[in-house]
Amino acid sequence: MFIHMIRPKSIAVIGASRHPDKIGYQVLKNVLDAGFPKDKVFPINPKADQILGLKCYSSVKNVPGDIDLAVIVVPAKIVPMVLEECGEKGVKSAAIISAGFKEVGNVELERKLVEIAHKYGFRFLGPNIVGICDTIKSVNASFCQGLPLKGDIVFITQSGALAIALVGWTKMENIGLSDLVSIGNKADVSEIDLMEFFGKDPYTKVITIYLEGTDDGRRFIEVARKVSRKKPVVVLKAGKAKRTVGAIKSHTGSLAGSDTAYEAAFKQSGVIRAPTFPSLFEWAIALSKLPLPKGENAVIITNGGGAGVMATDAAEQYGVHLMDIPEDLKEKFRKFMPPFGSTYNPIDLTGMAGAEWYIGAIEAALKDDRVHSVIVLYCHTAQTNPREIGDAILSAIKNAGVNKPVVASFIGGIECDEESDRLTAMGVPTYVSPEQAVAALGALYQYYRYLKKPIGKPVKVEVDRDSAAKIIYDALNEGREFLLPSEAAKVAEAYGIPTLSKPLAKNLEEAEELAVKIGFPLVMEVESPQIIHKTDVGGIKVGINSLEDVRKTFKEIMENVSKARPDAEIKGIIVRKMAVQGREVAVGMHRDPIFGPLIMFGSGGIYIELYKDVSFRVAPLDTVSIDEMMKETKIYKLLTGFRGEKRGDIQSVKDVIARVSQLALDFPEITDIDINPLFVYEKGCMAIDVKILLKRK
C-alpha cells in the first residue's frame, strides 16, 4: 500500500502554482527536476491551463488514468474538499503538505481528513509535512531543494525543518539515503506504518527515525520488535529533559519520567537509540555497511598511542570489548612494529608505521578466529599519506578473505577527510575521531547482542481476579482514587504476591486483641486515606514488645497524627507482625499514557528516590525482559550474593514482578503500584508495604 505513496508511478500536485515563490510551484518543479516522467505528473489548478509546460487540470477527477500519489498544497480549509475528490477519483495515496491543522489547534479539521481517507480507503501522509524524497525512483514530492544522495538508509522525521536541513547536511557529509519522509502531524500514516513498510523494503538496509513522540506505544513496540529482527532501527528520540514534569503521585511515577517509557520500549524492541543527529547517521552508516560481528572481541590497531588511549576510553563507554591478546597473536603483531611498539590492545604500531605494517597487522587480526572486529586508527604523519593507509586497510581485508566488521578513524586534514569518504564508500566506515568510530562499532554490537539474545517467553500467572476486582471497584465506588494499605495488601494477596497481612484495629480494644493473637514483637501503623508517607507524621512504630507498649503506642500515634495532619480521617491502626528483615527491594508500576503499564524493579527502602537504582520495562513482560531489568540494577548484585552476603531468592522476585505486571494489565483503573519494601529472603520474599492508586475509567 505504501509503495504507491513512497515510490509512486504517477503524481498529481493539487494546488500547483504558476508563481515561483509559492510552494505549489516549488513542489511541482522539484518533482520534475528530480527526473520524474513528465507524462505521469499532473498539476491541478482550476485557474491555470498550463504550469511548467504541463497541462493543468481543474480537478484531480479530470486526470486520465490512475494516480498513485496526490501531493496536496492547497490552503488548509480546502484540503477536505480536494481530499474528497481524491477519494472519488480513486487516488491510491496522498501527501498533505498544507499546514494549519492540529499544530495550530484545528483538531476538528484534521479529524475530517482522516474520516474522508477512511471512507475511500486510502492512506495519507501529514498534514503539515515537507514531503517525500525517494532516491530509488527519483521522486522529490517535497519542497526540499533537490534529492539526497542515493543510498540505503531511510530517514523518517517528525520534524519538517530537520528534513530540509538534513538533505543538505547528508549531501555535504556524503551520506546516501533511500528515502527521506516527513511525517508531520501524522493524522493517518505514522512512523510505525513507515517503519513497517521500510522493514520490508529491499532498497533499505537501515531505518533511522527522528522521533518526538509516538501515539501508540504498544504498536510501536510490536512493529519495532518485528522489524528490528530484520534490519536495524536507529532512533533519535528528543525530549529527555525534565523541564515539564507533571504531578508526582507515586515513587514509581516520580522515577518514571516521560522518557523512561521510551527508553524501556527501545530496549524491549531492539531499537538503537542515538544521542545526536550526527551520531544517528554515523551509526546508521556502520550498520548499513558492515557485516555483524560473530563475537565480542575487538582489536584496536593504531599508529598513535594517544588515539589508542582515546579509543580505549570510548570502548568502555560504548560497550565494545577489547580483547586480551593471546601470546601467539602478539608474536604475529610484533613483526609489524618497532621493538618499542605495543602488543597490548590497542596494538600500537607507532608513528613509524607505514602501509606495510598496517596491512600486516590488520591481516593478522582479521585472520585470527578469536578476533571479531577491528578498529583502525590513523594519525596523519609526515611520512605517510592517508590514501596509502586507506589502501592498506582495503588490501588487508581482501587478503584476509573474511567478513568481519572494520571501522576506522583518520585524524588529520583535508586528505584524511577525503580518504575517509572513500573508505566509507568502500565498506570501511571511517570517522574523524576515535570515539566516533568506536561508538559506531558499539551500535553494531548493540544490534548484534539484541539479535543473539534468546526470545523471551510470555509469563503466565494464576490469580484471583475476582477478589481483587471487588476491592478495587468498591473503593472506586466510594469515590476513592487509592486503596487503603489493608485493602492493597489484600489485592496483592489475591494476585499471589506473598504479602504481610495488615489487620486493622478500629480502637484500642481491638488493637490489644490483635496483639495477643499475633504475638510480639509488633508494628503499629496508622490507616488513613490522607496519609501516604506515615514516617513523616510519626504514624508508624516498630518493635512493640508488650501490651503496655501497645497502649502507649496507640495513644502516641493518634496524637502524632492528629497534630501533624489534623485534617486526616483515621480509619484505625494496623497491628501487624514485625516481619523478619530481608534484603529491601522495590517493585512498582506506573501507567504511562502512551505505553501503558511501565513496570519497575530496584533497590527498595526509604531512599529509593535518593539513589534511583531502578529499571523499567513495558508490560506485558516476558522472561527475558524480567531477567534483564533485574540485572540492570545494582541491587541485583546483592541478591546474587555480593561480598559474602546471603543470596536472595531471585526467582521469587521475578514472580512478584510478573504478578504486578498481570495486575496492571487486568485493571486499567490502577494507575500506580508501589511494593516497597519487598523483603527478599534466602527462600521467598514478602511485600511489606503495598500502595495502589486508582483512576475511574
Add this chain to the structure above:
Amino acid sequence: MFIHMIRPKSIAVIGASRHPDKIGYQVLKNVLDAGFPKDKVFPINPKADQILGLKCYSSVKNVPGDIDLAVIVVPAKIVPMVLEECGEKGVKSAAIISAGFKEVGNVELERKLVEIAHKYGFRFLGPNIVGICDTIKSVNASFCQGLPLKGDIVFITQSGALAIALVGWTKMENIGLSDLVSIGNKADVSEIDLMEFFGKDPYTKVITIYLEGTDDGRRFIEVARKVSRKKPVVVLKAGKAKRTVGAIKSHTGSLAGSDTAYEAAFKQSGVIRAPTFPSLFEWAIALSKLPLPKGENAVIITNGGGAGVMATDAAEQYGVHLMDIPEDLKEKFRKFMPPFGSTYNPIDLTGMAGAEWYIGAIEAALKDDRVHSVIVLYCHTAQTNPREIGDAILSAIKNAGVNKPVVASFIGGIECDEESDRLTAMGVPTYVSPEQAVAALGALYQYYRYLKKPIGKPVKVEVDRDSAAKIIYDALNEGREFLLPSEAAKVAEAYGIPTLSKPLAKNLEEAEELAVKIGFPLVMEVESPQIIHKTDVGGIKVGINSLEDVRKTFKEIMENVSKARPDAEIKGIIVRKMAVQGREVAVGMHRDPIFGPLIMFGSGGIYIELYKDVSFRVAPLDTVSIDEMMKETKIYKLLTGFRGEKRGDIQSVKDVIARVSQLALDFPEITDIDINPLFVYEKGCMAIDVKILLKRK
C-alpha cells in the same frame, strides 16, 4: 625563560641534513618555509658546508651570536654530547626531537640530558617530540608540514602523533592556534611549565592540553589554579578506562580509580575537562571568542521545533539553565512569530522565520537584563539562506549593543558550513548540531561558575600528633602494614575525630569485666590482623543484652572465626557500646601516587561499593572543596533533611573530613583510611569503624 623556546629570535638545527627524507632536513626546511629570518637560522652538521642555501656549522659552538633555541635531531646517543655543546655555547633553550630515550627504556640516557641542562642552567623540551609550532612569530621548529592557522588558542600535547594530525585537522576546521607544542617525554619541561608560561602570554586566550598523565600532581593543581583564574584551561585527559586497575586494598582505594584523582584535581583547579578532541577545540573556541555571561539565564531561539528540543535535552546534560520567560518578554517575542509559534523557551519562531524575525527576537532577548546568554538555532529552509540569517544574528548583536555570549547551530549543507565559519570568525561560535553549541556554552558556564565561586579558606585543626605517631610507628616497627581496629580508633581519637572506643578483651574474663563496666546493649567483634571484613566470617555480633549473652557470643565468635579463617591470629575480642544508630556516611582517604592524599566522602554502610555514592578531593582541602565534595553526593540531601527525615550535623562531618585530611598530610606512611560507618546525628557524629593501612617509607 620559555619565551626563547617558544618564540625564539634565532634557531640552530643540530643534525640538519641534506637528505630530503631525513627529519633533519624537514625540520630545517620547515623553519625556513614558515618564514623565519634566514640570517637567524643555523644548520649544524659537521659533514656539510651548506644546506638549503644556508652556511652549515660543524658545532653549535661555532655559530656567531646568541642562539635562543637549539632544535636537536641527532641520534639519541649523540644528544648528550650536542647538549653539552649547547651549554658551553650558552644557548638559551633546546627542543630535543630525537627519540630513543625513556620511551624505549633508556631512562639513564634521558637522566643525563636533565643533568646537563641543570649544569648549564637552560631548559629543554622533549626528548621524543614533534616540535614547536608558533604562529605568532612564525616559528615551525617541528616536523609538522606547515604551521597551523593563526589564532589565540594554544595546544599542548603529550601525543606527538596528535600534534601532526591536528595541524591538518584544525586547518580544515578553520581553527586558529597561537602555538602547538609537543611535550614528548617531558624529561625537563612539562605541561605544567607551559601552562604557566601561556597563562601569562598575551597572545594566548585559551590553553588546551592533551594529557595522559602529569608527574607532579600537587604542582599541577597549584599552577592550574593560578592560571585558570586568568584564562580558561581545557584538558582532554585520556585514560579513563579501567583496563588496568591494580590491587584493591581499601574501600576508598577501590572507589578511586586512577582517573578519580584527575577528576578531583581538575575540579579543584578550575580545569575544564573535554571528552573528545573535537569538543576540546569546540569549547576552546567558545571560551576564546565569547564574553563571560553575567548570570545563568539562557534563551534558545530556533526556527525548528526539533532542533529546539534537541538543544533543550543538551541544556540539561551540559548544565545550561533555560530561563522561564517572563510574560512581558513573551509579549516581545510574539511580534516575531506566527500565532502558532512558541514563547516557551525554546522560542520557536517556526519555519516561517526570516531574517527580520531572527533580528527582532535575538535583539529582544539580548536587550533584556534578565537574559544572560542566547543560543540561536537555524535549520536551513527553502525560503531562507544561511547568510541572511547569519547577518541577522550579527545585526541583532550590534543593535542590542550589549556584550553577552551568543552561540549558534546552523543545520544544513555546505552553505551552512561556510556561514558557520564566517559567524565563528565574527565572534559567534557556530556549530553543526544544537548539542555542540549548547555544550560549548556549557563550558563557558563552567568557567563562569568557577570564577564566581568564593575562594576557600584553608582548614586548620588541632590534633595530638604525637599520640598518633606512637601508634603508627609501633605498628610499622612490628612489621605491620595496618592498624588494628582498637589502634585505628585511638589514632582517630588523637586527631579529634569523635570515635567509638574499642576496648579489647584478651579473654572471656576481661570481656565480662568490660561488659559490666560499659553496660548493655553491647557489640562484640573479633580483633585479628588477618580479618578485615568481620561480617564475612561471623566475627561481629550486635545487640548483646546480658552476661550470659557475652559468654555465649565470645564462644561463638571464636568458633566462627577459627572455622572461617583458621590462619587468623586472634588478638582478642572488642567489647564496645552499641552506638545509637545515626545516618550512615563514610569518610576516607586513598593516597594517589601522583596527587597524594585523595579524600573521600559519601554514603556509608556495607553497600558503599555497590552504590558508589562518593566524591573526592585532593588534600589539602579548603572550606569550599569540603562543601562542594559533600554536595556532590546523594547522601548530602539526606543530611539536609530529605523527605521529612531529621537533619544531620553537617558541620561535624566537615570537621571529620578536615581531620582525616590532616592525618593523611601528617603521615605519608598512611596509604588508606576508611571511616565507615560514620554515624551522623542531629548533633555531632561518631566514627564507628576506622581502618588505617600503612606502608613503610
